[in-house]
Amino acid sequence: MENKKRLSIVLLIPTIIIGVALFEEFDFESLKFEKPLLAFVYFIGLALSIIFQFKDFKKRPEK
Helix, strand or coil: CCCCCCCCHHHHHHHHHHHHHHHHHEECCCCEECCHHHHHHHHHHHHHHHHHHHCCCCCCCCC
16 A cells, blocks of 8 residues: 655644745835845745655655
């Protein structure tokens, strides 16, 4: 029987929260972030969260 990988709810919740925070930080009128350094930290956190979410999602070959 094949072991199917699923998305982890534990990692999905912080990913959504950080993504929403990054979206709210962006000012669409001037097309800039209100606080660029904070936006950079949010972006790094979002990227790491997505990487950890999908790291083991791909099927690895067995030895």
